Amino acid sequence: MQLLLKPFALLGRGGMTLAAGVGQWGRLTAETVQAARHVDVWLRLLIPQMARVGVDSVPIALFIALFTGIVLALQASYTFTGAIPLYFVGVLVGKTMMLELGPVLTGLALSGRVGANIAAEIGTMRVTEQIDALETLAYPPIAYLVVPRVLAGIIMVPVVTALAIGVGIVAGWITAIQLLDMSSADFVNGLTLFFLPFDVTFAMIKATSFGFIITSIGCFFGFNTQGGAEGVGHSTTRAVVVSSMAILVLDAFWALVLL
């Protein structure tokens, strides 16, 4: 009997842990909003964080977008050949990069690069008492550590995503005219055929929410780090896993709500 109940007990414990975690993360988010009033504390840290979260992430985001654009064009051509006019390659590359792959792949790449970095940095500060030291020096730690990182994520992830979308589309375009025997006009025609300005809004809404999720979850796990180096390792891994999952859930949420 006990053996039969075990899966349910595990499920229940998992559910409670998840609910408690979401609650604590929600509390940190509320405290972050409150701490934003300490402008004198976080303002001078915002630009360096924007550079770390955004500028430093551009190479990896563009690298991913470049190859995604190439593959999208090639796969679209392979799928459409003989059945659908080839200018639909432009439709598929444009729509897919803008609505889905640009924001999601950039988000996932940044959850690994930025989320892990934030969790490891803040986690190390926690276990070496640097966060306590901030408190004793009269710095509100959330204003000092969380607010500039979350703001940098909200501002810079959409910028990096926009660049990635642009590079992905250009890569698909070059692939189409160089390898698929399409003219530039065909590709652009396809690209503009079903384009709606809302597509850009949709991509930016997603990217902004991903920026918030990646940075706030990184901060959350960093702040709750316990133990020494092992604890920092756990926090970093969990930050990447949880923010990646949250990105995919949010992706579905926005599709459901906005499309």
Place this chain on the structure above:
Amino acid sequence: MGIVIRDLHKSFGPKVVLDGFSVEARDGETLVILGGSGSGKSVTLKHVVGLLTPDSGEVEVDGQIVSTLAREELFELRRKVGYVFQFAALFDSMTLAENVAMGLRRKSDMDREAIAERVEECLRLVDLDGYGERTPSELSGGQRKRAGIARAIATKPQYLLYDEPTTGLDPVTRAMIDQLILRMSDELGVTGIVITHDMDSAFRVADRFAMLHNGRCRFEGTPDEIRACEDPVVRGFIEGRPELMEKES
């Protein structure tokens, strides 16, 4: 007005760390709190600056009950308190000068030049002049500890809390830090609480002693009183004779 700890209780899960600890650091004096590893000395110190909240009991600093203060009031109180961490807790992304300047930027109205001057002065005090542009990773353990002291004293606090300031240091550096603690007390009238295992250092800096044992205050008195104390737990600790303490427990 000093620091008064009254009937402090604190548990972490099932582990009771403080079980009614009471002690007072009077205005201008240096109180040394003795106790074995894990006896709750650091936990006590963290209550003084509101890094931990007591389960019951209270800590009064400068006439204010720490646990009842609102967040902003707590930050105001912390402007009067310097804290020297056991492992220095220097910000490793900053230079030494930036570390020392952190409190000054937040706790004072000094301009950039005045801050730079004060930073130099503090580094000179702890014999680290010329090290301002180094990062914490470029310093030895003793230098890091001294840098932590420089950061704590930079704002000229009324109260200084030292968490094992001399543990793991060479005898010369230990003597130097002891002199610094004495100087803060004698010349600037700073009220200090020092927690330590290092008995030589403790006898050099203490105006009074308290001993924390099993979560409670086992002894409170002057250096002469602790030397004359017949309590086997206290004697066992200060003389490094565990057999005395074991007999008692």
